[in-house]
Amino acid sequence: MSILKLKAYIAAVQFGSLTKAAEALDYTQPSISHMIHSLEDDYGFSLLTRSKSGVTPTDNGLELLPIMQDIVQRYEHLSEAVCAIHGLDVGAIRIGAYTSICVHWMPYLLKEFHKSYPKIDIHLFEGNSDEIHAWLEEGHIDFAISTIQRPEEFHFLPLMEDRMMAILPENHTLAENHAFAIEQFAEEPCIIPYEDTHKDVQRIFKQANVKPNIAYQIRGDEAIIAMVKQGLGISLLSELLIQDHANDMISLPLEPNHVRTLGITSKDDLKSLSPASKKFIPFMQEWLKKQKMHTKRGIV
Numbered sequence: 001m002s003i004l005k006l007k008a009y010i011a012a013v014q015f016g017s018l019t020k021a022a023e024a025l026d027y028t029q030p031s032i033s034h035m036i037h038s039l040e041d042d043y044g045f046s047l048l049t050r051s052k053s054g055v056t057p058t059d060n061g062l063e064l065l066p067i068m069q070d071i072v073q074r075y076e077h078l079s080e081a082v083c084a085i086h087g088l089d090v091g092a093i094r095i096g097a098y099t100s101i102c103v104h105w106m107p108y109l110l111k112e113f114h115k116s117y118p119k120i121d122i123h124l125f126e127g128n129s130d131e132i133h134a135w136l137e138e139g140h141i142d143f144a145i146s147t148i149q150r151p152e153e154f155h156f157l158p159l160m161e162d163r164m165m166a167i168l169p170e171n172h173t174l175a176e177n178h179a180f181a182i183e184q185f186a187e188e189p190c191i192i193p194y195e196d197t198h199k200d201v202q203r204i205f206k207q208a209n210v211k212p213n214i215a216y217q218i219r220g221d222e223a224i225i226a227m228v229k230q231g232l233g234i235s236l237l238s239e240l241l242i243q244d245h246a247n248d249m250i251s252l253p254l255e256p257n258h259v260r261t262l263g264i265t266s267k268d269d270l271k272s273l274s275p276a277s278k279k280f281i282p283f284m285q286e287w288l289k290k291q292k293m294h295t296k297r298g299i300v
Contacts, residue, residue: 003075006068008035009047013065014140016054069139073274080275091276092121096132096144099221100241101262105145109287113280120276130196136267142277143266145284149199157264157281160288163239164204164258168250169231179255182208189215189233191224200260201236225249 011021012032022029040047047061057065080091097106102124110122125141129149135141136154148156166180174180174188185205190212195202197219205212215233218224224235225242229249238260242251264281266273273281 002035002038003072005035005039005042006072008032009039009061010065010068010072012036012048012055013057013061016056018055066139073139077274084275089117089276089279090119091274092123093274093276093280094123094125094141095280096125096127096135096141096146098128098132098146099126100238101145102126104240104243109284112287113283116283117276117279120279122280128197129199132265136265139267142273143264143270143281145262146265147200147260147262148265153267155266155269157270158261159263159285160261160292161259162262164200164236164254164260165239165242165251166234166236166254167225167228167242167245168234168252169228170248170250171231172234172250174252175250177252180252181255182210182258185212185234185236186210187213189213191216191218191227191233191235193217193221193224193235193237194219197221198237200238204236204254204258 007025008021008027011024012018015021015024018032018036019029022032025032036048043060043064045060046058047064048055049058076091083090106124110124113120113122125135127135129146132141132144132146133150133154136144145159148154166184168175168180174184182204192212192214193201194217216227218227221237221241224237225245227233228235229245236254239251240262242249245251264270270281
């Protein structure tokens with residue numbers, strides 16, 4: 001069995017195009033087409049339906065796809081394990097993460113990680129809750145850095161608690177308060193993120209049995225923050241998301257207090273992750289501990 005043939009088919013299904021699959025794998029389109037035809041000859045049935053608009057998996061191809069993905073993943077894990085035995089830290093890790101993680105953690109974390117493990121490649125995918133869950137289910141990423149939304153479907157390793165904060169324009173009448181009652185969101189005009197962007201916000205309102213007075217509903221975090229600064233309403237976002245905006249708007253802890261727990265989300269048990277992933281996760285845990293210590297000491 002050729003692993004490369006399996007990779008060619010997986011890429012063709014992922015991109016819906018032989019040309020794009022060829023570009024992703026750095027092969028020519030005829031080479032990708034030949035590999036998939038060879039795979040179909042080996043199996044004795046078609047794997048793809050080809051049309052002018054692209055390619056889609058046949059029913060048989062769709063049935064075999066998760067098995068192929070598992071074989072390719074295990075082969076990559078095997079290669080990494082062999083290298084690790086020889087004292088070589090090599091491999092590739094595909095990580096999905098929220099925007100707040102990509103902006104506030106990953107640039108600094110990856111810089112430090114590459115100093116220690118220069119031969120481990122990181123592929124970072126930024127997405128919302130729904131996108132990350134789809135990527136996990138389809139095998140497009142190895143794990144995610146996110147909050148846990150569906151504990152019955154995914155494994156979760158907690159990393160840290162991120163406090164949820166009410167954000168207000170500087171001249172708001174409640175700006176002098178020490179905390180913000182969750183019930184107040186039912187009275188004040190609110191700028192609320194869509195549920196697929198911030199499921200944790202919707203969860204908090206449901207738990208508190210509060211129906212927010214929605215003036216605007218926006219998908220982007222920066223857009224929400226900008227609108228709050230202009231006095232168009234108040235909002236509810238995490239402390240990590242708003243940490244760069246402390247000087248030009250007001251942020252108040254909720255009453256009662258609410259947090260979102262950030263952690264590693266994976267489809268399979270963490271023990272089954274690749275050797276490269278098993279290097280990255282404890283490295284990140286240690287990095288977060290250092291950041292927490294620096295914050296306690298007042299170091300920015």
